[in-house]
Amino acid sequence: MNKKQGPLLSERFEVAFNQVHDALKDIVQINDERFVVLVKAGAKKYQMIDTFKKDLEQYARLRNAIVHEKMEVGFYIAEPNAKVVHHIEKIAHVLSRPNYALxxxxxxxxxxxxxxxxxxxxxxxxxxxxxxxxxxxxxxxxxxxxxxxxxxxxxxxxxxxxxxxxxxxxxxxxxxxxxxxxxxxxxxxxxxxxxxxxxxxxxxxxxxxxxxxxxxxxxxxxxxxxxxxxxxxxxxxxxx
Missing domain, CATH: 3.10.580.10 (CBS-domain)
Known part of the structure; x- marks a missing residue:
């Protein structure tokens, strides 16, 4: 990571993805912590998760491609584009800090x-x-x-x-x-x-x-x- 440039897009994506995963586990609360399973179960129960369902399923595939092909710590074989990273970071924020009902x-x-x-x-x-x-x-x-x-x-x-x-x-x-x-x-x-x-x-x-x-x-x-x-x-x- 270049300190002047900040984290790589791939690193930001992975951090946001993990935040979404943790939020889904807290919200959906089923005996299966697989990301896609949580997304599907949550979408059936919560409108908010259903709204993001297709994007999250795509991001799960992208995450697998990025992380599983990582050559070493801090070195990713591919970089997601900035729009994708921005979007998943927004989703992570919404799911991790849901609005008050009021x-x-x-x-x-x-x-x-x-x-x-x-x-x-x-x-x-x-x-x-x-x-x-x-x-x-x-x-x-x-x-x-x-x-x-x-x-x-x-x-x-x-x-x-x-x-x-x-x-x-x-x-x-x-x-x-x-x-x-x-x-x-x-x-x-x-x-x-x-x-x-x-x-x-x-x-x-x-x-x-x-x-x-x-x-x-x-x-x-x-x-x-x-x-x-x-x-x-x-x-x-x-x-x-």
């Missing part, structure tokens, strides 16, 4: 007490174009009220094409018998952990309406953000 959460969160007028919720839908609202009772989150739930309620009680909202409270609309499928998590949770929550629920054939983020993950804390399955789908994982 970075993809819908902000600001609009929430209500179960005794609030439903007119407040309707105004919020109009102003913020939100469709899900955390509802609290005695300072504890009891679930989400959705725009769809309001529409279904309206269809049931509508008379002559009109609905009188003047005396309707949120508690009158929310089904007290319905299981509210929400999770409350602390703000230091990362994106992979959020995906795990949705994945575990899916395996149990449960549909989580949303994950609410608070300071310490407690039901009685002010919501800092809310994540739905759609938020995970819409994440931009590009690293160009």
């Amino acid at each position: 970075s993809i959460a819908s902000r600001k969160v609009i929430y209500f007490d179960h005794q609030d007028s439903i007119l407040k919720v309707i105004e919020a839908i109009k102003e913020y174009n939100y469709s899900k609202f955390p509802i609290y009772r005695n300072r504890k989150c009891i679930g989400l009220l959705t725009a769809g739930e309001i529409m279904r309620w309206m269809a049931q009680i509508m008379e002559n094409g009109t609905v009188n909202f003047s005396n309707i409270r949120i508690a009158d609309i929310m089904d007290s018998e319905k299981e509210q499928l929400i999770e409350v998590v602390a703000k230091d949770i990362n994106i992979f952990e959020i995906e795990n929550i949705f994945e575990k629920a899916h395996k149990k054939k449960r549909k989580i309406e949303g994950v609410i983020i608070t300071e310490n993950g407690k039901m009685n804390e002010v919501p800092l953000g809310i994540i739905t399955a759609w938020d995970l789908i819409e994440i931009d994982y590009t690293v160009e």
Whole structure:
């Protein structure tokens, strides 16, 4: 290595590749530490890894060609180009230091007490174009009220094409018998952990309406953000 020029591209590639490999082992956690196996298993479970799947599989072949043909320590038979090295270094950074879930959460969160007028919720839908609202009772989150739930309620009680909202409270609309499928998590949770929550629920054939983020993950804390399955789908994982 020339001290003035810095590490060779091949050395940087190998370092980044090893960082990706270590990150995959920590994230995927299966009883097989082979790089390509980790990539395939991780891609089935995590959207972020699936985004990088093809690139990582190609980089695995490139790594084998570079490292296995290395003549001696510090001497590589081939050099990857700078664009490839830059890209795998970016992937290594993303996987090794995944963003906090709060970075993809819908902000600001609009929430209500179960005794609030439903007119407040309707105004919020109009102003913020939100469709899900955390509802609290005695300072504890009891679930989400959705725009769809309001529409279904309206269809049931509508008379002559009109609905009188003047005396309707949120508690009158929310089904007290319905299981509210929400999770409350602390703000230091990362994106992979959020995906795990949705994945575990899916395996149990449960549909989580949303994950609410608070300071310490407690039901009685002010919501800092809310994540739905759609938020995970819409994440931009590009690293160009």
